[in-house]
Amino acid sequence: MNDSSWGAPSHAGYAGPWPTSGQGPVQGAATAGPAYDAHEAQQTRPMPIVPEMPDRPADGGDWAGPSDGARPGAPLFRDETPQEPMPAATPPPAPQKKTAGRDLGAAIGVGVGLGALVLVSLFVVKEVFVGVIAVAVVVGLWELTTRLAERKDIHAPLVPLAAGGAGMVVAGYVWGPEGAWVAMALTALAVLVWRMTAPPEGYLKDVTAGVFATFYVPFLATFVALMLTADDGAERVITFLILTVVADTGAYAVGWRFGKHKLAPRISPGKTREGLFGGVGAAMVAGALCMQFLIDGGAWWQGLLLGLAVAGSATLGDLGESMIKRDLGIKDMGTLLPGHGGIMDRLDSLLPTAPVVWALLVLFVGSG
Numbered sequence: 001m002n003d004s005s006w007g008a009p010s011h012a013g014y015a016g017p018w019p020t021s022g023q024g025p026v027q028g029a030a031t032a033g034p035a036y037d038a039h040e041a042q043q044t045r046p047m048p049i050v051p052e053m054p055d056r057p058a059d060g061g062d063w064a065g066p067s068d069g070a071r072p073g074a075p076l077f078r079d080e081t082p083q084e085p086m087p088a089a090t091p092p093p094a095p096q097k098k099t100a101g102r103d104l105g106a107a108i109g110v111g112v113g114l115g116a117l118v119l120v121s122l123f124v125v126k127e128v129f130v131g132v133i134a135v136a137v138v139v140g141l142w143e144l145t146t147r148l149a150e151r152k153d154i155h156a157p158l159v160p161l162a163a164g165g166a167g168m169v170v171a172g173y174v175w176g177p178e179g180a181w182v183a184m185a186l187t188a189l190a191v192l193v194w195r196m197t198a199p200p201e202g203y204l205k206d207v208t209a210g211v212f213a214t215f216y217v218p219f220l221a222t223f224v225a226l227m228l229t230a231d232d233g234a235e236r237v238i239t240f241l242i243l244t245v246v247a248d249t250g251a252y253a254v255g256w257r258f259g260k261h262k263l264a265p266r267i268s269p270g271k272t273r274e275g276l277f278g279g280v281g282a283a284m285v286a287g288a289l290c291m292q293f294l295i296d297g298g299a300w301w302q303g304l305l306l307g308l309a310v311a312g313s314a315t316l317g318d319l320g321e322s323m324i325k326r327d328l329g330i331k332d333m334g335t336l337l338p339g340h341g342g343i344m345d346r347l348d349s350l351l352p353t354a355p356v357v358w359a360l361l362v363l364f365v366g367s368g
Contacts, residue, residue, distance in 0.1 A: 109338075110337050110338055110340055111340070114337075114346075117132065118132065118241065122234050122237060122238070123234055126228055126233065126234070129228065129237075130169060130170060130173050130225055130228065133169050133221055133224055133225055134165075134166040134169045134170065136221070136343055136347065137165045137166060137168075137169060137217055137218045137221050138162045138165060138166055139336070139342075139343045140217045140342075140343045140344045140347055141158065141161045141162055141165055141213055141217050141218070142158060142162070143333045143334040143336075143342045143343060143344045144156075144213055144216075144217065144333065144344060145158045145161065145209075145213065146334075147328050147330060147333060147334075148209055148328070151328040151329055151330065152327075152328065153202075154202070154205050154206060154209045155198075155202065155206050156191070156206055156207075156209040156210035156213055157191055157194040157195050157206070157210055159194065160187065160190035160191050160193075160194045160210075161187065161191065161210060161213055161214060161218075163187075163190075164183065164184075164186060164187025164188075164190055164191075164214065164218070165187065165214070165217060165218030165221075166218070167183050167186075167187070168180055168183035168184055168187060168218045168219060168222050169218060169221060169222050169225050170225075171183040171222075172222035172223070172225045172226050173225040173226070173228060173229060176226065176229065177226060180219065180222040180226070183222075184214060184215070184218075184219050187214045187218070188210075188211050188214050191207055191210035191211060191214065192207050192210075195207050195210065216351065217344075217347070217351065220351040220352060220354055220355060221347070221351060221354065223354035223355045223357075223358040224237060224240065224350075224354050224358075226358050227240060227354075227357070227358050227361070229367075230361075230367060230368055231296070231368055232294075232295060232296045235294045235295060235296075236295065236357075236358075236361055238290075238294065239287075239290040239291070239294055239295060239306075239357070239361075240310075240350075240353065240354065240357040240358075241350075242286055242290060243283050243286055243287055243290065243306065243307055243310040243353075243357070244310060244314050244349050244350055244353050246279075246282045246283050246286040247279040247280075247282060247283040247307075247310055247311040247314045247315075247349070248279065248314060248318070248349055249279075249282070250278045250279040250280075250281065250282025250283065251271070251275040251276060251278055251279030251282075251311075251315070252275065252279075253278065254274055254275050254277065254278025254279070255270070255271065255272040255274055255275020255276075255278065256275075258274045258278075259272030259273075259274045259275050260272065260274065261273045261274065263275070263276055263315075264319055267319050267322050267323055267326065268318065268319055268322040271315075271318075271319070276311070276315060279311045279314070279315065280307070280308060280311040280312075282307075282311075283307035283308070283310050283311040283314075284303070284304045284307035284308055284311070285307070286303075286307060287302075287303035287304060287305075287306040287307025287308075287310065288300040288301070288303035288304050288307065289303065290303055290306075291303030291306060291364075295361065295364075295365055296365065297364075297365040297366075298364060298365055299364075302360075302364045302365075305360070306357065306360050306361075306364075309356050309357075309360060310353055310356065310357060313349075313352050313353045313356045314349040314350075314352075314353050315349075316352060317348050317349045317350070317351060317352035317353060318348050318349050320348070320352070321333075321344065321345070321348035322348075332345050333345050
């Protein structure tokens with residue numbers, strides 16, 4: 001068979017001779033059936049009829065195809081990935097209201113109760129107030145040594161610390177500063193000897209923590225008992241307590257309301273410079289009033305200096321205990337006082353402030 005008799009599939013229905021190059025089909029040639037036989041026809045499939053797509057809506061909405069129940073945004077072709085609907089915009093969170101972070105009612109109730117205990121014991125019988133100081137020292141030592149054992153595996157011996165701490169407060173009240181120094185030395189020695197009864201592993205860290213606790217809690221608290229030995233001892237202790245509380249309260253109130261610049265963010269993120277200035281101002285005003293009306297022979301300008309010193313020592317004491325608690329990984333030293341934490345959480349500002357107030361009062365008006 002030559003090329004003129006070959007039926008081209010691309011021109012189905014044309015039975016005439018195949019034109020040579022550059023020519024079209026022969027004019028007038030009759031068309032016959034398909035050039036392929038019936039067997040080939042059975043092997044072919046009809047072209048699927050694609051329904052005509054409707055025009056896109058004029059309002060710019062999604063193009064819904066002719067499929068049954070086509071939903072807006074459905075894919076036009078089967079192999080097209082459906083588009084996920086755009087997530088709804090999340091409204092911004094409402095601004096949170098500032099809170100004190102503790103049970104304010106419980107804190108106020110406990111504070112009032114402690115204040116009443118101090119006043120009654122202070123102005124009725126001085127010796128009872130010395131006993132209150134000794135009890136606070138023992139509880140504070142128990143909290144501190146317990147947290148050290150739990151968090152750092154440091155076991156400072158509590159028995160010699162508690163006995164020596166209470167004896168240190170009494171010795172300071174009875175024999176003055178010399179008695180306090182002697183009692184502190186004996187307590188440190190007792191810690192060293194007591195720890196020898198246990199295995200030697202960890203001896204150095206245990207006795208180091210014990211000597212630190214001896215100085216940090218009972219020795220500093222002894223200066224409150226030393227204030228009490230003066231003729232106006234009750235008034236001196238009240239001045240010490242008022243100035244410390246006012247400094248803390250002023251710093252908290254001003255810092256909570258106006259604080260923007262952090263004072264020591266790595267130690268205590270809640271403290272601000274504005275709060276420090278507020279505490280200084282409040283303590284200086286309270287100091288001037290206390291020195292003028294409570295302390296025999298005191299002057300208002302001395303109270304300004306006293307208030308400034310108290311604000312500084314109270315802040316440093318608070319930061320110092322915050323350092324200890326951060327190292328231990330705890331928020332409070334205890335849970336004994338609802339709304340306050342533990343005893344040590346209330347003594348943090350008082351302990352380092354006691355020797356400052358005692359020394360300045362001795363300088364300004366003497367020790368009598």
